[in-house]
Amino acid sequence: MSRPSKTQTERPTDALITGGQSACGALEVPGDKSISHRVAIFSSIASGTSSISGFLQAEDCINTLRALEALGVETFIDGDGELQITGTGGRFFEPAFPLDFGNSGTGLRLMAGLLAGQPFQSELGGDESLSSRPMDRIRGPLELMGASFEFPHADNCAPFRVQGGTLNSIDYRVPVASAQVKSCLLIAGLFADGESIIHEPRRTRDHTERLLRVLDVPIKVDGLSITVDGFGEDGPDVEATEWYVPGDFSSAANWIVSAAACEGKKLNIENVGLNPRRTAILDVLERMGAEIEVEVISESDVAEPYGDIKVRGTNLKGTEVGGNEIPNLIDELPLVAVAGVLAEGETVIRDAAELRVKESDRISSMVRNLKKFGADAEELEDGLIVRGPLKLNKKVTVDSVGDHRVAMAMAILGSYGEKPVLIKNIACTETSYPGFWGDLRHQGVSVEFVSK
Numbered sequence: 001m002s003r004p005s006k007t008q009t010e011r012p013t014d015a016l017i018t019g020g021q022s023a024c025g026a027l028e029v030p031g032d033k034s035i036s037h038r039v040a041i042f043s044s045i046a047s048g049t050s051s052i053s054g055f056l057q058a059e060d061c062i063n064t065l066r067a068l069e070a071l072g073v074e075t076f077i078d079g080d081g082e083l084q085i086t087g088t089g090g091r092f093f094e095p096a097f098p099l100d101f102g103n104s105g106t107g108l109r110l111m112a113g114l115l116a117g118q119p120f121q122s123e124l125g126g127d128e129s130l131s132s133r134p135m136d137r138i139r140g141p142l143e144l145m146g147a148s149f150e151f152p153h154a155d156n157c158a159p160f161r162v163q164g165g166t167l168n169s170i171d172y173r174v175p176v177a178s179a180q181v182k183s184c185l186l187i188a189g190l191f192a193d194g195e196s197i198i199h200e201p202r203r204t205r206d207h208t209e210r211l212l213r214v215l216d217v218p219i220k221v222d223g224l225s226i227t228v229d230g231f232g233e234d235g236p237d238v239e240a241t242e243w244y245v246p247g248d249f250s251s252a253a254n255w256i257v258s259a260a261a262c263e264g265k266k267l268n269i270e271n272v273g274l275n276p277r278r279t280a281i282l283d284v285l286e287r288m289g290a291e292i293e294v295e296v297i298s299e300s301d302v303a304e305p306y307g308d309i310k311v312r313g314t315n316l317k318g319t320e321v322g323g324n325e326i327p328n329l330i331d332e333l334p335l336v337a338v339a340g341v342l343a344e345g346e347t348v349i350r351d352a353a354e355l356r357v358k359e360s361d362r363i364s365s366m367v368r369n370l371k372k373f374g375a376d377a378e379e380l381e382d383g384l385i386v387r388g389p390l391k392l393n394k395k396v397t398v399d400s401v402g403d404h405r406v407a408m409a410m411a412i413l414g415s416y417g418e419k420p421v422l423i424k425n426i427a428c429t430e431t432s433y434p435g436f437w438g439d440l441r442h443q444g445v446s447v448e449f450v451s452k
Contacts, residue, residue: 011427011430011451012426012427012449012450012451013424013425013426013427013450013451014422014423014424014425014426014449014450014451015411015422015423015426015437015447015448015449015450016420016421016422016423016447016448016449016450017411017414017415017420017421017423017440017445017446017447017448018417018419018420018421018445018446019392019414019415019416019417019418019421019445024259024265024266024267025267025268026267026268026269026270027255027267027268027269027270027439027442028247028269028270028271028272029247029248029251029252029255029269029272029433029439030056030057030058030247030248030251030433030434030435031054031055031056031245031246031247031248032054032056032207032245032246032247032248032249032250032273032304033056033058033060033061033106033248033250033251033432034106034179034205034207034248035207035211035245035246035273035304036052036055036056036061036064036245037060037061037064037104037106037107037110038110038183038207038208038211039052039055039211039243039245040052040055040061040064040065040068040075040083040085041064041068041110041111041114041187042211042212042215042238043085043087043240043243044068044071044073044085044087044088044092044114045087045088045089045090045114045190045235045236045238046087046089046215046238046239046240046241047087047089047237047238047239047240048086048087048239048240049084049085049086049087049240050084050085050086050087050240050241050242050243051078051082051083051084051242051243052082052083052084052085052242052243052244052245053082053242053243053244053245054244054245054246054247055082055083055245056245056248056432057434058430058431058432058433058434059102059103059104059430059431060101060102060103060104060106060107060431060432061104061107063100063101063102063104063107063126064101064104064107064110064111066099066100067095067099067100067101067107067111067124068085070093070095070096070097070099071088071092071093071095071118072088072092072093073085073086073087073088073092074086085240086240087240089237090191090231090234090235090236090237091234092114092118094118094120094121094122095122095123098123098124098125098159099111099122099123099124099125100125100126101124101125101126101130101158102126102127102130102431103126103127103129103130103359103402103404103428103431104126104130104431105130105133105180105358105359106180108124108125108126108130108158109135109137109138109180109181109183109184110180110183110184110187111124112124112135112138112142112162112184113138113142113183113184113185113186113187113188114187114188114191115162115164116142116145116146116147116162116164116167116188116191117147117164117165117166117167117187117188117190117191117192117233117235118164118165118191119164119165119166119233120163120164121161121162121163121164122161122162122164123159123160123161124158124159124160124161124162125158125159125160126158126159128402129359129360129402129403130158131153131154131157131158131159132157133157133158133357133358134156134157134357135149135151135156135157135158135160136155136156137174137175137176137178137181138181138184138185139156139160141170141172141174141181141185142162142184142185142188144168144170144172145167145168145169145170145185145188145189145192145196146165146166146167146168147162147163147164147165147167147188148162148163149161149162149163150163165233166191166192166193166232166233167188167189167191167192167193167230168192168193168194169189169192169193169194169195169196169230170185170189170192170196170197170198171196171197171199172185172196172197172198172199173199173201174198174199174200174201175201176201176354177200177201177202177203177204177326177327177354178204178327178354179204179205179206179207179208179327182198182200182204182208182226183207183208185198186198186208186209186212186219186226186228187208189228189230190217190228190230190231190235190236191230191231191232191233191234191235192230192232193230193232194230195227195228195229195230196227196228196230197225197226197227198225198226198227198228199224199225199226200224200225200226201224202224202324202326202327203224203277203324203327203328204277204327204328205275205277205278205327205328206221206275206277207275207304209221209226210275210303210304211303212228213303214241214303215236215238215239215241216238217229217236217238243303244302244304245304246271246272246273246274246298246304246306247269247270247271247272247273247306248272248273248432248433249272249273249274249275249278249279250278250331250332250405250432251432251433251436252269252272252309253281253331253332253335254335254408254409254411254412254433254436255267255269255311255439255443256269256281256282256285256292256309256311257281257285257335257336257338257339257412258412258415258443259311259312259313260285260288260290260292260311260313260314260316260339261290261313261316261338261339261342261343261416262313262416263313263314263315264312264313265311265312265313266310266311266312266313267310267311268308268309268310268311269308269309269310269311270308271297271306271307271308272306272307272308272309273304273305273306274294274296274298274305274306274307274309275304275305276305277327277328278328279294279328280325280328280329280332281329281332281335281336282294282309283325284319284321284325284329284336284339285316285339287319288316288317288318288319288339288343288347289314289315289316289317290311290312290313290314290316291311291312291313291314292309292310292311292312293309293310294307294308294309294310295307295308295309295310315343315344316339316342316343316344317343317344317345318340318343318344318345318346318347318348318387318388319340319343319347319348320347320348320350321333321336321347321348321349321350321352321383322348322349322350322351322352322383323350323351326351326352326354330352330354330355331405333349333352333355333362334362334366334405334406334408334409335409335412336349337349337366337370337377337384337386337409338409338412338413340386340387340388341370341373341375341376341377341386341387341388341389341390341413342388342389342390342413342416343388343389344388344389345387345388346385346386346387347385347386347387347388348383348384348385349380349383349384349385350380350382350383351382351383352382352383353381353382353383355383358403358405359402359403359404359405359406359428360400360401360402360403360406362403362405362406363379363380363382363383363384364379365400365401365403365406366384366406366409367379367384369398369399369406369410370386370413372396372397372398373390373392373394373396373398373413373417374390374391374392374394375387375388375390376388376390392413392414392416392417392418392419393417393418393419394419395419395420395421396414396417396419396421396422397421397422397424398410398414398421398422398423398424399423399424399425400423400424400425400426400428401425402425402428403428404428404429404430404431404432404433407423407425407426407428407429408429408433408436410423411423411436411437411440411445415440415443415445422450437449
């Protein structure tokens with residue numbers, strides 16, 4: 001597959017933005033990152049060549065493709081811009097070098113589940129941020145299934161080696177709501193002997209379950225319990241198929257919040273994923289007073305629903321966010337905090353301790369940066385409190401600390417300001433949304449790149 005190398009071009013490190021917020025109209029966002037990872041992995045297991053439309057060609061997903069290529073999978077982009085993946089039928093080659101997942105916790109954890117079922121040893125790692133995130137959540141259950149792990153440098157953090165082989169089925173209760181952990185174990189379960197049952201503490205995004213159904217893999221969902229049939233060391237016998245990856249809802253959420261908090265602004269976001277376990281921020285914004293209209297345009301037999309979201313901005317009011325809705329808006333919580341400081345009154349986010357083990361400690365990162373804007377922001381052990389409305393009338397420098405969600409959230413907040421905002425360390429947005437800064441310009445915001 002032809003892709004630019006990481007060192008081929010110099011990337012801007014910082015962005016200087018000056019608010020606009022006058023543009024309206026319509027836009028589309030790139031393909032869904034979570035679905036792209038999973039479709040690539042399932043296409044690699046299949047026999048034959050799968051065609052994928054809308055695959056997200058961002059760093060995180062490209063790193064997953066590179067890892068699959070190291071296992072013997074063939075990938076290329078055809079003349080229509082669609083990704084073609086020729087699978088191995090479930091029998092992979094031992095990688096000749098460590099697999100580098102960059103910043104992608106999703107890619108690493110899901111691939112660990114796949115490699116746990118292979119009869120060889122693999123080494124998985126990534127960048128500094130990924131190497132600080134906990135891997136005990138997948139290590140424990142995968143070892144119960146029969147895989148073994150080695151951590152050369154630090155306990156339960158990447159890089160690590162996994163020795164796979166024939167796996168035992170498992171009946172496992174996931175201690176923390178995590179779609180990544182659940183999906184890792186479901187993928188490993190495909191290579192186990194017998195049924196594996198995974199119990200969630202709360203409902204999380206269900207892309208893996210939906211995609212497995214498309215492949216006719218026996219899977220049953222009963223409340224918070226998911227059962228998948230194991231096929232032993234050869235894995236499931238599935239055929240290649242055609243996939244469509246809709247626009248990434250988490251990327252669209254940037255513009256949903258941008259429009260919702262701007263009184264009178266109208267924006268239509270087209271062909272975006274509408275999986276009900278991803279769209280909880282719409283409920284939050286409607287509680288805050290935003291006017292949002294959703295139109296589902298996908299066919300009923302499509303794995304993932306998608307459609308259009310129309311937003312009309314209003315004066316928002318503060319709200320409380322917590323409990324069962326947290327897993328279904330975990331990636332959007334930095335944007336909820338931004339909406340909170342633009343709203344009137346107090347916004348409270350609780351039950352979100354998971355934010356502390358993302359690409360950064362997002363609770364600390366957000367509170368620190370919001371205070372630089374002059375916001376009334378308070379850090380909680382499992383969330384934060386913000387009070388608005390904030391007047392954005394001073395020049396500010398903030399730092400994303402290499403976290404793409406923080407970088408984009410700061411840009412959305414800065415787009416409301418009367419003075420320039422310097423956002424440091426913006427290259428991280430390439431991991432999930434390569435066209436973000438161009439789309440920000442299309443919304444009437446001035447963007448000037450700065451390289452060190």
